[in-house]
Amino acid sequence: MQAVAPEAPALTDVRTLSRQAAPPSESQSRSAETVIEARNLGVTFAAHGHVTVALTGVDLAIRKGEFVSLIGPSGCGKTTLLRLIADLTQATSGLLTVNGMTPAEARRRRTYGYVFQAPALYPWRNVESNVMLPLEVLGMPREERLRRAARVLDLVGLSEFRRRFPWQLSGGMQQRASIARALSFEPSLLLMDEPFGALDEITRDGLTMHLHGLWCRTDLTAVFVTHSVPEAVFLSTRIVVMSSRPGRVVAVIDSRLPRERGLDVRETPEFLTLAHDVRAALREGHEDG
Amino acid sequence: MTRVLPVLCVLVVVISVWFAASVPMNWSQAQALADDNASWTDIAEATQSLDRPLLPTPAQVATEMVTTLVDYPVTSPRSLLHHALITAWESLVGLLISLAAGIALAIGIVHVRTLDRTLMPWLVASQAIPVLAIAPMVVVVLGNIGLTGLLPKALIAGWLSFFPITTGMVKGLRSSDVMQRDLMHTYNATTAQVFTKLRWPASMAFLFPALKVAAPLALVGAIVAELPTGAQAGLGARLLTGSYYGLTLQIWAALLMAGLLAVLAIALIDGAQVLLVRGRGGRL
Numbered sequence: 001m002q003a004v005a006p007e008a009p010a011l012t013d014v015r016t017l018s019r020q021a022a023p024p025s026e027s028q029s030r031s032a033e034t035v036i037e038a039r040n041l042g043v044t045f046a047a048h049g050h051v052t053v054a055l056t057g058v059d060l061a062i063r064k065g066e067f068v069s070l071i072g073p074s075g076c077g078k079t080t081l082l083r084l085i086a087d088l089t090q091a092t093s094g095l096l097t098v099n100g101m102t103p104a105e106a107r108r109r110r111t112y113g114y115v116f117q118a119p120a121l122y123p124w125r126n127v128e129s130n131v132m133l134p135l136e137v138l139g140m141p142r143e144e145r146l147r148r149a150a151r152v153l154d155l156v157g158l159s160e161f162r163r164r165f166p167w168q169l170s171g172g173m174q175q176r177a178s179i180a181r182a183l184s185f186e187p188s189l190l191l192m193d194e195p196f197g198a199l200d201e202i203t204r205d206g207l208t209m210h211l212h213g214l215w216c217r218t219d220l221t222a223v224f225v226t227h228s229v230p231e232a233v234f235l236s237t238r239i240v241v242m243s244s245r246p247g248r249v250v251a252v253i254d255s256r257l258p259r260e261r262g263l264d265v266r267e268t269p270e271f272l273t274l275a276h277d278v279r280a281a282l283r284e285g286h287e288d289g
Numbered sequence: 290m291t292r293v294l295p296v297l298c299v300l301v302v303v304i305s306v307w308f309a310a311s312v313p314m315n316w317s318q319a320q321a322l323a324d325d326n327a328s329w330t331d332i333a334e335a336t337q338s339l340d341r342p343l344l345p346t347p348a349q350v351a352t353e354m355v356t357t358l359v360d361y362p363v364t365s366p367r368s369l370l371h372h373a374l375i376t377a378w379e380s381l382v383g384l385l386i387s388l389a390a391g392i393a394l395a396i397g398i399v400h401v402r403t404l405d406r407t408l409m410p411w412l413v414a415s416q417a418i419p420v421l422a423i424a425p426m427v428v429v430v431l432g433n434i435g436l437t438g439l440l441p442k443a444l445i446a447g448w449l450s451f452f453p454i455t456t457g458m459v460k461g462l463r464s465s466d467v468m469q470r471d472l473m474h475t476y477n478a479t480t481a482q483v484f485t486k487l488r489w490p491a492s493m494a495f496l497f498p499a500l501k502v503a504a505p506l507a508l509v510g511a512i513v514a515e516l517p518t519g520a521q522a523g524l525g526a527r528l529l530t531g532s533y534y535g536l537t538l539q540i541w542a543a544l545l546m547a548g549l550l551a552v553l554a555i556a557l558i559d560g561a562q563v564l565l566v567r568g569r570g571g572r573l
Contacts, residue, residue, distance in 0.1 A: 086475055087474075107477055108477045109477075110477055112475070114471075116468045117468075118468060120466075120468040120469050122469065122487070122490070122491075123572065124490045124491075124493070124569045124570075125490075134476045136486065137473070137477075137478045137482055164570075165569070165570035165571070165572070
């Protein structure tokens with residue numbers, strides 16, 4: 001991948017990056033299986049005579065173990081794309097497979113964990129009980145549920161708070177509980193919709209680092225929706241830049257940063273270059289749309 | 290103490306006003322019964338101890354209640370407790386019927402689209418019918434097919450009280466937000482699991498206020514249903530006989546007893562709510 005000078009990247013460079021990165025070449029596919037594949041994916045909503053094209057012509061392939069960020073302005077369809085993968089919304093055109101199955105089948109097999117923008121914890125259950133909710137739905141026996149909940153709460157650092165109720169926790173802790181719940185049944189795929197959006201910078205830094213550590217230690221594939229450029233660049237192995245009107249993929253940028261990173265990587269030149277590329281792609285998308 | 294004190298203050302004020310009002314309200318009757326040379330104070334004193342006063346004093350009502358509660362065995366039709374227990378039992382059965390019907394209807398309305406659209410107007414219409422007018426017909430019809438005693442009264446009590454429970458539960462079962470339901474969707478949960486793990490617990494916050502509205506309504510329904518049966522038993526019967534024979538003390542004692550029953554019902558529902566909240570960590 002050629003280095004792009006920070007001052008004046010040509011617009012064509014970003015398009016070149018896009019063409020190089022997606023769809024993946026044969027050699028890349030052989031090394032890691034494709035977890036999510038989208039081809040010419042589109043979603044059009046029709047309501048009360050208005051037709052909204054939420055997404056159009058999305059071509060994307062996400063491989064196992066990747067951390068892919070979807071970034072773009074409001075209304076660019078990034079949440080819609082995530083919901084398509086989760087089978088919370090249905091596509092009106094194109095093809096989408098998750099682990100080789102349709103999204104509906106993948107959802108029925110509980111392939112992924114989903115983290116919403118808000119914690120969405122059930123207020124009448126304590127933290128431990130909330131984390132055990134998917135395990136209850138799955139029908140696991142009680143000892144198994146307790147064991148897994150204990151493990152995953154330890155992973156997010158909420159072990160001492162497992163008997164507290166959601167209203168007794170701060171926003172950051174509630175989101176951590178939400179992430180723990182998404183991981184409790186050990187899915188191979190984690191889908192997150194701006195999970196840190198409502199939190200302050202310091203809490204967000206801590207949680208970002210936490211999430212990165214989690215991803216490094218396991219072989220999770222993660223799809224992460226955000227509108228924060230530094231967050232996307234820090235966490236991802238690949239960044240998908242989208243734009244609105246109509247919602248589409250503008251560029252797919254591979255990250256040149258090492259797999260394991262600390263927060264200090266945010267001051268390195270590679271990070272700044274990458275962030276610059278992402279912003280350039282966002283601007284380009286904005287100008288086109 | 291901070292919770293009891295305001296209630297006690299209001300109670301003291303109400304009783305004082307009641308005592309004060311009993312003097313002018315009974316004045317004409319006391320004056321008519323008094324001697325020609327009775328003084329104002331004599332007449333005022335007399336207003337406090339009339340046999341059939343227009344407005345009995347709190348003391349008179351209290352005495353009447355205590356004597357009719359204590360002096361007769363529970364099985365005797367002269368005992369206020371006897372009638373109170375009958376009415377309480379009728380209202381309780383009526384409330385249980387309305388609870389079962391209300392919850393079943395709410396579950397149907399929330400889960401079946403057709404019921405949602407067609408049932409609600411009929412439920413609203415059922416509440417617009419004046420129960421006092423219909424109650425005698427219902428009692429007579431049910432009597433004709435052999436159902437007498439508890440059931441007609443419980444049914445009318447249930448009729449009056451099922452609507453708040455239905456609307457409260459419909460709102461409660463729908464009170465979960467989209468994210469919480471989407472979450473269940475991502476777990477591929479069955480409708481039954483969504484009901485037991487999400488909708489039902491979420492509806493508890495709406496069920497208890499609805500119950501507190503429904504319980505006094507069930508009591509009113511039971512009393513109203515007792516009136517057309519010819520005053521056999523229950524607080525409604527006491528009201529009717531008191532009114533027929535001009536026994537104002539009996540009427541007032543029955544009214545106050547009904548009020549006490551309603552307070553007791555709400556206190557019990559509150560107690561149940563406290564127990565539930567304790568299991569949920571302090572918040573409904």
